[in-house]
Each structure stands twice: as structure tokens, then as C-alpha cells.
Amino acid sequence: MAHKSDWIKNAAGRWIPPEINGEKVIPFKGIGKHRPSGNRYGPPIRTSIDYPPDGNKQVESLKDALVKSGIRDGMVISTHHHLRNGDLVANQVFKAASELGIKDLIWFPSASFPCHEPIIEYLKDGTIHHIEGSMNGALGRFCSEGKMRGVGVLRSHGGRYQAIQDGEVKIDIAVIAAPTADPFGNANGLYGPSACGGLGYSLADMFYGDRVIVVTDHLVPFPCIPMQIIGNYVDFVVVMDKIGIPEQIVSGTTRITRSPDRLLIAEYTARFCDAAGLIKDGFSFQAGAGGTSLAIGIYFHKMLKERGIKARFAVGGSTEYSVKMLEDGVLEYMLDAQTFDLTAVESMRNNPRHADISIFHCYDYHGKGTYTTMMDVMILGATEVDVHFNGNVVTHSDGILLHGIGGWQNCLHARCTILPVPLFRNRIPIIRDEVTTLCGPGELIDVIVTERGIAINPLRTDLLEKVKNSGLPLKSIEELKAEAEALCGVPEPVEFEDEVVAAVKWVDGTVIDVIKKVRRNL
Amino acid sequence: MSDSYTSGNAGPSAQGDCFVTLTLKESGGITVNIQSKVADLFGKSIRDLCLDMMEYYGIPDAHLTIEDQGALPFTLRARLEAAVRKAFPDSKPFRVTDHSGVFHPSEKDRFRRSRLYLPGNNPKLMINAGLYAADGIILDLEDSVAPSRKDEARILVRNALHEIDFGSSERMIRINPFPEGILDLEALIPEKVNCVLIPKCESREDVIRVDLKIKEVTSESGIEHPVYLMPILESARGIWAAKEIAEACDTVVALAIGLEDLTADLGTQRTDEGDESFVARSLLVLAARVAGIQAIDSVFSDVSDMESLKKTALESKKLGFDGMGCIHPRQIPVIHDVFAPTSSETEKAQAIVLAYEDAEKKGLGVVSLGSKMIDAPVLKRALKTIRLAETLNRIPKNWRETYGT
Numbered sequence: 001m002a003h004k005s006d007w008i009k010n011a012a013g014r015w016i017p018p019e020i021n022g023e024k025v026i027p028f029k030g031i032g033k034h035r036p037s038g039n040r041y042g043p044p045i046r047t048s049i050d051y052p053p054d055g056n057k058q059v060e061s062l063k064d065a066l067v068k069s070g071i072r073d074g075m076v077i078s079t080h081h082h083l084r085n086g087d088l089v090a091n092q093v094f095k096a097a098s099e100l101g102i103k104d105l106i107w108f109p110s111a112s113f114p115c116h117e118p119i120i121e122y123l124k125d126g127t128i129h130h131i132e133g134s135m136n137g138a139l140g141r142f143c144s145e146g147k148m149r150g151v152g153v154l155r156s157h158g159g160r161y162q163a164i165q166d167g168e169v170k171i172d173i174a175v176i177a178a179p180t181a182d183p184f185g186n187a188n189g190l191y192g193p194s195a196c197g198g199l200g201y202s203l204a205d206m207f208y209g210d211r212v213i214v215v216t217d218h219l220v221p222f223p224c225i226p227m228q229i230i231g232n233y234v235d236f237v238v239v240m241d242k243i244g245i246p247e248q249i250v251s252g253t254t255r256i257t258r259s260p261d262r263l264l265i266a267e268y269t270a271r272f273c274d275a276a277g278l279i280k281d282g283f284s285f286q287a288g289a290g291g292t293s294l295a296i297g298i299y300f301h302k303m304l305k306e307r308g309i310k311a312r313f314a315v316g317g318s319t320e321y322s323v324k325m326l327e328d329g330v331l332e333y334m335l336d337a338q339t340f341d342l343t344a345v346e347s348m349r350n351n352p353r354h355a356d357i358s359i360f361h362c363y364d365y366h367g368k369g370t371y372t373t374m375m376d377v378m379i380l381g382a383t384e385v386d387v388h389f390n391g392n393v394v395t396h397s398d399g400i401l402l403h404g405i406g407g408w409q410n411c412l413h414a415r416c417t418i419l420p421v422p423l424f425r426n427r428i429p430i431i432r433d434e435v436t437t438l439c440g441p442g443e444l445i446d447v448i449v450t451e452r453g454i455a456i457n458p459l460r461t462d463l464l465e466k467v468k469n470s471g472l473p474l475k476s477i478e479e480l481k482a483e484a485e486a487l488c489g490v491p492e493p494v495e496f497e498d499e500v501v502a503a504v505k506w507v508d509g510t511v512i513d514v515i516k517k518v519r520r521n522l
Numbered sequence: 523m524s525d526s527y528t529s530g531n532a533g534p535s536a537q538g539d540c541f542v543t544l545t546l547k548e549s550g551g552i553t554v555n556i557q558s559k560v561a562d563l564f565g566k567s568i569r570d571l572c573l574d575m576m577e578y579y580g581i582p583d584a585h586l587t588i589e590d591q592g593a594l595p596f597t598l599r600a601r602l603e604a605a606v607r608k609a610f611p612d613s614k615p616f617r618v619t620d621h622s623g624v625f626h627p628s629e630k631d632r633f634r635r636s637r638l639y640l641p642g643n644n645p646k647l648m649i650n651a652g653l654y655a656a657d658g659i660i661l662d663l664e665d666s667v668a669p670s671r672k673d674e675a676r677i678l679v680r681n682a683l684h685e686i687d688f689g690s691s692e693r694m695i696r697i698n699p700f701p702e703g704i705l706d707l708e709a710l711i712p713e714k715v716n717c718v719l720i721p722k723c724e725s726r727e728d729v730i731r732v733d734l735k736i737k738e739v740t741s742e743s744g745i746e747h748p749v750y751l752m753p754i755l756e757s758a759r760g761i762w763a764a765k766e767i768a769e770a771c772d773t774v775v776a777l778a779i780g781l782e783d784l785t786a787d788l789g790t791q792r793t794d795e796g797d798e799s800f801v802a803r804s805l806l807v808l809a810a811r812v813a814g815i816q817a818i819d820s821v822f823s824d825v826s827d828m829e830s831l832k833k834t835a836l837e838s839k840k841l842g843f844d845g846m847g848c849i850h851p852r853q854i855p856v857i858h859d860v861f862a863p864t865s866s867e868t869e870k871a872q873a874i875v876l877a878y879e880d881a882e883k884k885g886l887g888v889v890s891l892g893s894k895m896i897d898a899p900v901l902k903r904a905l906k907t908i909r910l911a912e913t914l915n916r917i918p919k920n921w922r923e924t925y926g927t
Contacts, residue, residue: 258826260650260654260850260851260852261650261653263851263852264650264653264654264851397562397563398562398563399562425592426537426538426559426560426591426592427538427560427563427564427592427593427594428560428563428592451650451653452650452653471915487594487649488564488594489564489567489595491563491564492562492563492564492565492566492567494562494563
């Protein structure tokens with residue numbers, strides 16, 4: 001790939017520029033090789049005597065709160081994504097900033113969704129300089145086409161916590177949308193018209209933000225219990241008519257896939273886990289809320305029930321299906337960082353075994369341990385993998401940035417990481433010679449499950465040995481790639497400009513790859 | 523001239539398909555406009571494929587528009603060929619030489635527990651159909667294809683048979699009634715079809731003429747493997763003629779029943795309980811058994827109701843049917859499970875086989891198990907049960923060594 005002379009080749013073999021957004025870059029050194037030293041970043045000291053003695057921190061409007069927080073050009077503004085595609089707050093923040101004539105802000109969301117497309121306006125009018133966070137859909141395309149002035153920075157959920165803790169990103173103003181709050185700033189996501197369950201993604205923003213604004217559409221008298229957000233960290237409280245669109249926040253029905261191909265992939269994944277001896281009493285797993293993951297969960301549920309055994313804990317997005325496992329006695333604890341549907345919100349309110357956790361617990365690189373390394377089975381997705389088992393989750397094969405990293409990189413550290421993926425999507429083979437964008441090194445990816453066969457990373461001789469007589473369709477990753485290409489053809493190479501539009505950070509803050517501007521010949 | 527000819531399906535619901543518009547021109551060579559969501563990765567190969575086909579058909583000047591939703595090459599070629607053949611009806615088929623359409627010859631009495639219907643004009647469902655291990659895959663040219671689309675579906679199905687690996691599934695086609703069916707057989711029999719489903723079959727003659735046409739095509743194209751027939755009886759007249767249909771010729775391997783049309787013909791409604799078709803189904807099973815062939819039940823149409831599917835399948839098995847139709851791959855494991863031998867059926871079959879082998883070794887003329895005599899049909903059925911149990915890994919291949927231990 002083309003690169004300039006001062007670029008550095010990182011430990012994964014990718015070429016990295018020496019600086020990004022004017023900051024010196026630390027290239028990826030290899031897994032577990034980077035150890036920052038010094039003290040954690042701390043926000044300025046505040047004093048309680050400067051806050052209203054009656055505990056009422058309510059201000060007139062969001063704009064008012066931003067002004068009182070001292071908003072000025074170039075600041076870092078953070079938001080969270082618990083309201084998912086129903087979030088009405090983030091767009092309001094930048095509308096207010098734009099009206100105030102503020103320029104060059106850095107938006108630091110825990111993730112973005114298609115509902116944040118209006119942010120493009122504020123990128124164009126100079127209110128926002130660049131985004132450090134996931135860029136989905138229209139925002140991703142805008143970035144890929146080189147239209148953002150700064151370079152986007154993509155981090156995993158754990159990497160976001162790491163960057164906040166070690167001071168790589170200093171949040172000037174954290175805006176926390178809260179479905180229920182009191183005037184002191186205590187808040188939770190469990191109640192109110194925009195209920196979303198936990199608020200764990202905003203924990204770091206609360207602890208480390210210089211100024212913290214809580215925005216709610218459901219104000220209750222002090223105290224707001226439980227206090228997922230602790231008012232003593234909060235500067236201002238704003239009441240809005242509506243912080244979210246409920247149907248877009250939680251889906252009433254998270255849907256198991258009905259696609260026969262995806263169901264087959266789910267079946268193979270479950271059978272693989274069983275054959276590898278992973279499904280045993282006391283095991284732990286993480287499976288997302290995607291259609292295929294849900295189907296895998298159903299298979300796990302059935303196996304556990306039939307054998308009269310239990311999973312000790314599951315981490316991750318909770319849905320009505322994981323709630324069923326809890327209530328059916330096949331899962332002892334649900335550790336929930338993101339609540340996907342109303343059944344799960346209800347369960348988190350009432351079931352003490354359904355615990356509200358944050359990214360700090362499960363993913364943070366600077367934590368004194370993380371949950372992921374303790375987990376037996378990890379089910380993840382990917383847009384591409386390559387013959388070296390490297391994975392990509394942010395760009396598609398055409399080079400366009402369309403997704404965030406989420407917790408994906410952090411999760412790779414589990415004991416058995418499985419990617420159930422279709423062998424091709426719309427004629428585009430998923431297995432490539434080399435991933436377009438490297439998000440996770442192959443040494444951490446153990447198994448690829450497709451509808452046409454299962455490839456096990458040759459490093460995992462233990463897994464290979466366990467499943468060799470299972471009757472499952474085991475193939476080499478090269479065989480799977482050839483099979484897809486025989487059907488689809490070999491994709492033509494995609495061309496890029498030299499210009500870097502986004503950087504992909506590894507979980508430790510080093511840069512594992514960069515995304516370049518797509519070249520349009522058409 | 524500026525005539526336009528189209529083929530295929532357009533819009534986001536046509537995933538894995540494309541819509542081709544061929545406009546013949548007087549001059550200007552071949553121009554191609556590709557609107558594809560995979561244009562970045564396959565734009566050049568789509569263009570090359572278009573140019574190759576125009577060259578093959580000797581079309582010097584034309585404008586092609588390809589509205590593509592990720593169609594694989596076998597589909598792109600089928601859609602282009604269909605458009606060309608609308609413009610020039612006498613054109614030859616376009617065949618690629620390298621293909622992966624793996625073919626396994628079938629057997630007259632192989633298991634036919636499940637047969638998965640695939641609409642003949644929908645390429646997406648064909649690609650992975652072989653992965654679900656149905657006993658048969660039916661590429662349907664009849665009811666699932668609109669009358670105006672028969673030609674393009676025939677070309678698509680031909681390409682699918684030529685290029686797609688349907689795995690261990692028997693390769694079946696459901697043809698149209700004659701005379702349209704003649705075109706189906708001429709186009710598709712050369713692509714190694716295992717079994718032809720004859721819809722709306724009502725008489726011995728309906729079967730014979732299909733069989734004769736197949737023999738004509740196989741001898742012309744040098745095909746040696748047998749092409750079996752599965753008449754579908756879906757009218758009162760058909761049920762009444764079940765025995766003569768079953769015995770029409772020796773390539774008939776099964777009788778199938780089509781309950782939607784049959785209940786309409788009987789002037790009744792189809793119910794989950796199936797009382798209204800009880801006699802018809804029993805008659806069909808009787809006729810099949812007289813002829814020594816299989817009896818196959820209709821499809822169950824609610825793809826999300828696995829419980830009712832299972833109940834219906836159990837009922838079917840009780841009546842003597844050997845299998846059912848499927849319209850979604852999810853139905854296959856449920857049906858296979860029901861039509862699999864139960865453990866008591868397997869044990870009984872093992873006892874019969876062992877008793878027979880023992881008697882043979884001792885040179886006994888009459889074989890009996892307990893107080894019952896084992897004759898040839900009993901043994902044959904026991905062997906079949908064991909073969910199925912082995913295929914399903916219900917018993918090991920070396921069960922003789924472990925039996926009774």
C-alpha cells in the first residue's frame with residue numbers, strides 16, 4: 001500500500017503516519033506490549049460550596065448549560081449512545097454550539113447511529129472539527145470521502161475508557177442523556193418515557209469530564225434511585241421535552257434471524273462449542289443482540305436445559321432471550337452493559353441477578369483485570385477476515401467506513417473467540433487475502449464459522465484436536481476462501497488516495513491501522 | 523431499430539438477482555451501464571461478462587443496462603441470455619464449460635423424507651440450497667413462476683443445475699404441464715436431473731409421455747443415468763387413477779400428493795387435522811405400496827409453526843408416507859426427525875437382520891424371529907430402516923459388533 005517516507009510500519013505490518021491530528025502516534029507494538037506509565041488523568045478539583053446548597057442544579061436550557069460550562073472553540077464534547085438510534089440529545093448539543101458560534105469542537109461519542117446524520121451539518125459549518133468515536137452510515141461515508149477536516153479516531157469501548165483514563169482524551173464537557181434524573185444530577189436509565197436500562201457507557205464521562213451536564217425528560221424529586229449516575233459529579237441538570245424516541249431506543253422485539261443461512265451458521269456455531277467441550281456447567285459466554293447471535297443463544301439455552309446444567313454468567317447486550325435464560329434457571333448472572341429491549345429493562349429493574357455493569361468492568365485496558373479474559377465463549381461478527389484470521393469490523397471491502405469497533409477488540413481476548421459470518425454477502429466474499437482495515441490481529445481470533453464450513457486458527461491445536469471427529473464441516477480458511485471465490489469471482493482491488501481519514505486504535509491506545517480516503521473513478 | 527428486451531428482477535427485494543435491459547442499436551458498438559452495489563469490487567467483471575455474451579451472440583451494437591443487486595455470474599448470464607433470446611428467439615443456449623454442478627446418480631428407493639421447493643425464478647435461494655441436506659431439491663418451474671417468466675426461469679434453472687453444487691440432495695425439477703413442459707425437459711434434462719416431478723398428473727398417459735420425452739432427450743444428449751419420475755396427484759381424478767399412475771412405467775419412484783389443489787377440487791378447505799384429505803391420502807399410499815414405490819405427502823405452509831409441522835408429519839408417517847415437501851430449510855430437520863426410525867423400530871430391524879444372517883449361515887430355509895416368520899419384504903424393510911439409522915448416526919456402522927452389549 002502506498003505511504004509516505006516518514007510513515008512507520010507497526011508490529012502488525014501496517015504503515016502508520018507519525019502524527020494524527022497534530023498528536024504524535026504510538027504505533028501498535030503487538031498484543032500486550034504497550035504499558036503506559038505515570039498517573040491517571042484527573043479533572044480539576046471542584047468544591048461543594050460553589051454549588052447550590054438546595055441541591056438544585058437545574059438550568060434553563062442545554063445552551064445555557066453549555067455556556068455555564070464555559071464552552072469554547074476546540075473543546076472535547078462527549079455523549080453516550082444508550083439511547084441508540086432514538087437519541088435526540090447529541091444533535092441538540094451541536095445545534096446549540098453552532099448557534100453560539102463555537103468552532104472546531106471534537107465530538108467524542110461512545111458510538112454514533114444513523115439518527116446522528118444531522119451532525120454532518122455541524123461538521124460542514126465548522127462547529128465540529130472531527131469525531132473521535134464510531135462513525136456509522138452517513139457519517140462513515142462522509143469521513144471516508146475525506147470531507148471531515150480532522151482525522152477520525154476509532155476506538156473500542158474499552159479503548160475509549162483507556163483514552164479517558166490515561167489522558168489521551170480530556171473531556172471538557174460531558175453531556176449525559178438520562179431517562180430519569182433529579183435536580184441534583186443523580187440519574188438512571190431504568191425509568192421514564194425514554195428508559196434504556198443501564199447507563200454504563202457514560203461512567204467514564206461522569207468521573208473524568210471537566211464539566212458534566214445531565215439532560216433528562218423525566219425529572220423526579222431528589223433522590224433518584226438507583227443512582228447509576230452520581231449527582232456529586234454533575235454540574236448542571238437540563239430538562240428537555242423529549243430526549244429520545246422510545247421505539248428507536250429499545251426495540252419491542254429483538255428478532256432472531258429467519259434467514260436459513262444464518263440459522264445454519266448459528267447451528268454450526270453451537271455444535272462447534274459443544275464439540276469443543278465449551279458448553280459445561282459453570283461456563284461463561286457473550287453473545288450480542290444480532291439475529292445470528294440470538295439464534296446461537298437459543299441453541300445454548302436448549303443444550304443447558306436438556307443437560308440440567310447452568311452457565312455461571314453472561315456479559316453483554318441483554319435481550320428478552322437472555323432474560324428467558326435467567327428466568328429459566330440456565331443462566332445464573334447477566335452482567336449487562338447494554339440493554340436492548342423492554343423485557344431486559346424490566347428485568348434489570350427487578351432481578352438482582354441481572355446486574356448493571358459498565359465498560360470499566362468488562363473491557364478497560366487500565367483496569368486491574370477485565371472480564372473478557374475470563375470468558376469461555378465469545379461470539380462476535382466481522383465485515384471481513386483474512387487468511388491469517390485478522391479481522392475487520394469498521395470498513396467494508398469497498399473501503400467505506402460504515403461501523404464502529406464497539407467492544408469487538410476488547411472481546412477478542414476471551415478464551416475462545418468465534419466469528420460466525422456468512423461466506424459472502426451480496427456477492428462479496430468475507431474471507432480475503434488481507435483485510436481492508438485491520439481491527440484485530442489473527443492470533444486472537446480462534447474460529448470462523450460460515451454456512452459452508454468451519455475454519456479453526458492453526459494456532460489453536462487444542463480446539464482442532466477436540467473437534468476433529470465431530471462430523472462438523474471443518475475446512476482450512478484457504479479452502480473457504482476458494483469456495484467463495486469460485487461462486488462469486490475474485491473481487492477487484494479497491495484504490496485509495498494517500499490521505500488518511502481515520503485511525504484505528506488498538507485497546508491500549510496504539511494505532512493498529514489507518515483508513516484512507518476512497519478513490520472514486522466512476 | 524431501438525427495441526428493448528428485459529429480463530430478471532429489480533429493486534432491493536431482488537437480492538442476488540439483477541434486471542437486464544437490452545436495447546438493440548444500429549451502430550455505436552456495445553455500451554454497458556452498470557448500476558450495482560458491488561460495482562467497486564465487480565464492476566469490471568460484470569462489464570467483461572456482458573461483452574463476452576454479446577460477442578457470443580454476434581450482437582455488434584447494443585446498449586445494456588444492468589441493475590444489479592449482487593447477482594452471481596450464473597444469474598447474470600441467465601438474465602442476459604433471456605433478454606437476448608427475447609430479441610432473437612432462435613439463439614442457442616450459452617453454456618460455460620467449467621462448472622461445479624456436482625452430480626450424484628440417485629437410486630430408485632433412496633430416502634425421500636424431505637424435498638425442498640425453490641422458486642425457479644429466484645436465484646438467491648438456489649445458491650446455498652444444497653447446504654441444508656434435504657433429501658431432494660426441487661427447482662420449480664410451475665406454480666412459483668409467472669406465465670410470462672417461464673422462459674427466463676428455465677434459463678436460470680438450467681444455469682443453476684449446471685453450476686451449483688446441491689450436495690447430497692437429489693436434483694429434482696417440477697416441470698410445467700405439456701406442452702410448456704416439453705421445453706422444460708429439453709432444456710433441463712441434459713443438466714443431469716435425478717428426478718422429474720409431474721404436476722397435476724391424472725392418468726397413465728400423463729406419465730408415459732413425460733417418460734418418452736425424457737428418454738428422447740437423454741439418448742440425444744448421451745445421458746446414461748436414470749431419470750426418475752414423481753407424479754403429483756392434486757385432483758380427484760388423479761387420486762382415482764393413483765394405481766395406474768404408480769404402475770405407468772418403471773422410472774416412477776414415488777407418488778406425491780398436492781393438497782392445496784386437491785382440497786379445492788374436492789370443494790373443501792385444507793385444515794391442520796387433514797380429515798378432508800384422509801381418504802385421498804390413504805388411497806395414494808395404498809396405490810404406491812401396490813406398485814412398490816414411495817408415497818410422499820404435501821407441504822406444510824406455515825414456516826414459523828414448527829409444532830404443527832411436527833404434528834402433521836407424525837400424522838403423515840402414521841398413514842404410511844415416506845416423506846413430505848418443504849418450503850423453508852427450517853422445516854427439514856423437523857421432518858427428518860419425524861421420519862427417522864424410532865429406537866424401538868431400529869432395534870427390531872437389527873434383530874430381524876441378525877436373525878436372517880444367522881439362519882443363512884446355518885443354511886436354514888425358513889427364517890423366523892420369535893414366533894414370526896421373516897420373509898423378503900420384511901427383511902428389505904428392516905435393512906432400509908437400518909440404513910437410515912446409520913445415515914442419521916443413530917447407530918454406528920459396526921452395530922453388529924455392539925448390538926445387545
